[in-house]
Amino acid sequence: MIADMQTEIEAARGLTHYAAWLKDAHPTKVGASASKAKLYASEMVNRVVYKAGASTWAVGYSRETDVERMYATRG
Amino acid sequence: MGQRSSPSVEILLNDCVVPVENRLGEEGQGLKIALSALDGGRIGIAAQAVGLAQGALEETVKYAKQRKAFGKTSASFRRFSG
Numbered sequence: 001m002i003a004d005m006q007t008e009i010e011a012a013r014g015l016t017h018y019a020a021w022l023k024d025a026h027p028t029k030v031g032a033s034a035s036k037a038k039l040y041a042s043e044m045v046n047r048v049v050y051k052a053g054a055s056t057w058a059v060g061y062s063r064e065t066d067v068e069r070m071y072a073t074r075g
Numbered sequence: 076m077g078q079r080s081s082p083s084v085e086i087l088l089n090d091c092v093v094p095v096e097n098r099l100g101e102e103g104q105g106l107k108i109a110l111s112a113l114d115g116g117r118i119g120i121a122a123q124a125v126g127l128a129q130g131a132l133e134e135t136v137k138y139a140k141q142r143k144a145f146g147k148t149s150a151s152f153r154r155f156s157g
Binding site (some may be wrong): 005008 | 098115116117118122124125130131133135136138
């Protein structure tokens with residue numbers, strides 16, 4: 001479970017860093033890479049936060065936890 | 076998710092005259108410039124998604140190390156760490 005989360009976060013971080021590097025190095029060619037990073041990272045965060053809630057045996061979904069705040073789009 | 080610190084707002088410009096010397100970019104390039112700003116925005120969205128996921132992961136690890144079940148921490152169960 002934690003390995004899945006770490007792997008997906010690292011993949012998204014890599015895509016994001018690459019797009020950010022490309023924006024500095026070749027600003028006119030960043031379009032597709034920025035879209036790929038955004039697509040993967042925003043889908044990934046839903047899976048990871050879902051797992052964070054589930055892996056605390058649903059304690060994570062109760063109001064007082066940070067994970068619940070993350071899941072409830074309250075940032 | 077995770078966008079509380081990045082609100083989207085409407086901007087209204089009424090009778091707004093901008094002198095030519097204050098124009099950003101070349102005439103006729105406005106759409107291109109606006110769309111390239113969205114490219115940068117996507118990197119920002121990706122970055123905040125990564126940050127939020129990292130925070131959720133750290134909370135999970137903290138919980139797993141502290142929560143006890145059957146006399147062991149939940150971090151020591153194979154389902155959790157594997």
